[in-house]
Amino acid sequence: MLRLSSSNSSSINSTFGATNLTGIFIAPHVNSSSTNITSTPILPDPFSNLLEESMLDEISLLDLAMEEGFSQAQASQLEEELDSDSGLSLDSSHSPASPSSSETSCSSAASSSSTSATFSEEGAVGYSTDSEVATAEEGAVGGYSKLCRMSYQNPSQFHGLPQLDNISHNHTYNLPLSSVFAEDPELPISSGKKAMKHSKLQPPQDLYDKHSSRDERRARSMKIPFSNEKIINLPVEEFNELLAKHHLSEGQLALIRDIRRRGKNKMAAQNCRKRKLDTIINLEQGVHDLRRNKARLLKEKMEFIRSIRQMKQKMQSLYQEVFTQLRDEEGRPYPPSEYSLQYSADGSVLIMPRGVTTAEQHRKPEKKQKDKKK
DNA sequence: CTGTCGTGTCATACC
DNA sequence: GGGGTATGACACGAC
Helix, strand or coil: CCCCCCCCCHHHCCCCCCCCCHHHHCCCCCCCCCCCCCCCCCCCCCCHHHHHHHHHHHHHHHHHHHHHCCCHHHHHHHHHHHHCCCCCCCCHHHCCCCCCCCCCCCCCHHHHCCCCCCCCCCCCCCCCCCCHHHHHHCCCCCCCCCCCCCCCCCHHHHCCCHHHCCCCCCCCCCCCHHHHHHCCCCCCHHHHHHHHHHCCCCCCHHHHHCCCCHHHHHHHHCCCCCCHHHHHHCCHHHHHHHHHHCCCCHHHHHHHHHHHHHHHHHHHHHHHHHHHHHHHHHHHHHHHHHHHHHHHHHHHHHHHHHHHHHHHHHHHHHHHHHHHHCECCCCCECCCCCEEEEECCCCCEEEEECCCCCCCCCHHHHHHHHHHHC
8 A cells, every 4th residue: 555655755755845835745545545544646746857856966066066166155256257357367478569550661761861881790690691692782771770560450459458558679680789879879779779668659750760671771782773662562563563664683683572572471470470369369268258157157056056955945844834734534643753755756745654665765764764853 | 697579581381 | 383471480689
């Protein structure tokens, strides 16, 4: 006559339930059975499966939470921190080359130079110069610094990164400072550099005019009759026309080709670096988003665990309430020490005498009973 | 003095 | 095949 509970019902004996299952515990067997044990199937509980799984999972959930070392407060805090964007570790090393925005303009100023002094050499150590003639004949125009604007640079992209502002470099490539500045006694090295360094304003235009790249100096020394800007940026057709218009020596032609190649490659390198930087920024943003998402999910998990705990407590009180209202066929209450409600796997709820279990179920109910007595 | 950063250049692969 | 582009590697100056 006894319907034994399923193997896992005993484990949830003290905690099964739903938000409102009072009705299902009303003893349907009062005065209807010759035994004092109910055997009537009870309406399936729509919450049973969900709750069973939840309860069975709770331990592992809690374990997970413990494993991750997170309290709900911590999860909330983490999420807030991530919301405040502090998780994005974009350090200053990702600063753009310079905040300038104009198009490539490495040219022009060279032609205004009238300096005729010479300098010894480029100072390039590891490079094999293509245009050796140019290198050998390279004239010196001291005190020039490069002013090549990056074609890709868009300062608006970095507006949110104040640490990236005010980056200014004075690249006098491969030129010994002595030769760079020797030509202009009005620009002592230290004061000139300090003026650049400590002034957030752009240096005066005439200072820029006196700066040029190595290729510009080479072009001047080889008496190239047009600007490097044209050499580099002219379309092939116009470029060839330009070459045809002038009678140029082999050395001049070789230098011009090198200047064009280097100029193109310079812009390509700048674009390449910009893309690389963008990729890094995007990846960091992705990491930030994923971290924030993880924190949010963790927070949700904690809330679910708390909710499940509250439901269990509620079910416990409902269990007590229902059990105390049950009566046997003679109208007597069931003593809790001798009977308990069992919740079977098929959704039915049975009242069973304690200790009447299968061999497998024997231990846990006893344990539960002990716990109850505590 | 050393490490880092930005940049130009070269070599190479690819289109 | 020449020219352009993309990119890793290297060197160098600035800081």
